[in-house]
Amino acid sequence: MLSPHSISTPTPEILLATFDRHHGISVPPFASLNCGFNVGDDPDLVRNNRAAIKQALGIRRLISAKQIHEDLVYIVDNSPACDEEKEGVDALITSKRGIALMIQHADCQAILLHDPVQSVIAAVHCGWRGNVLGIIKKTVQAITNFSQSNPHNLHATISPALGPCCAEFIHYRQELPASFLPFRTNDNHFDFRQISRFQLIEAGLPPENIQASSVCTSCNHNFFSYRRARRTGNGITGRNASIILLKEKTDSGEERERGKLSHNITKSFRYPH
Ligand SMILES: [Zn+2]
Secondary structure (H helix, E strand, O other), X not given: OOOOOEEEOOOOOEEEEEEOOOOOOOOOOOOOOOOOOOOOOOHHHHHHHHHHHHHHHOOOEEEEEEOOOXXXXXXXXXXXXXXXXXXXXXXXXXXXXXXXXEEEEOOOEEEEEEEOOOOEEEEEEEOHHHXXXXXXXXXXXXXXXXXXXXXXXXXXXXXXXXXXXXXXOOOHHHHOOHHHHHHEEEOOEEOHHHHHHHHHHHOOOOHHHEEEOOOEOOOOOOOOOHHHHHHHOOOOOOOEEXXXXXXXXXXXOHHHHHHXXXXXXXXXXXXXX
């Protein structure tokens, strides 16, 4: 069966997972676990890949966003009868159990947030435009408005994404604000992991509640990468999947017990380097 690149259960009720591009059924240039409908792949193959992801994690319902590199946040406050892809939003929030939130990314960051006190989760699609627009802070504010969360209780996990090794911005003077200049690593390269980390701290998260993968999706060929696809061709490629789930409770507490076991196994989880 399909298994994620990384999976963790930081608390018994939360599941986080990121999948690499392998073990799906899409064919090049989407080989093979492409989860994106909007990149030119056969929709039937994408549906199959998404079904395999759901099966691997035991997910009943999957909500995704038809991301547009803007800063709109959508709150999933009903229990949808089927999987849905929300138009025109780049962040999703829910406190509904059993509904997985998925971000599709190929160099952009998926930032997965959870508040174990108020039992609320969020998933943010954050590319450089998202950093410029402040989508991280806007999502944290939306969580606190929605669930009375204290940002101090939020935890954030940043997925594999474009590393400073490959994040070259030749036109940075036009594209990036001056506040990003401290994160310039050399010449025209920027460290967007550190920018997101800084923005999460600015939004109120304690530094110790933030963890980030050090995998660069452009360097590591196990992941889809828009930059790599552009370097080697026309930029057409698939999308990696990152997922967060607030687990369902059962009357018997069975789910929670299983979650506790998983928590013990993965409590020292870090993204593989
Ligand atoms: Zn790189």
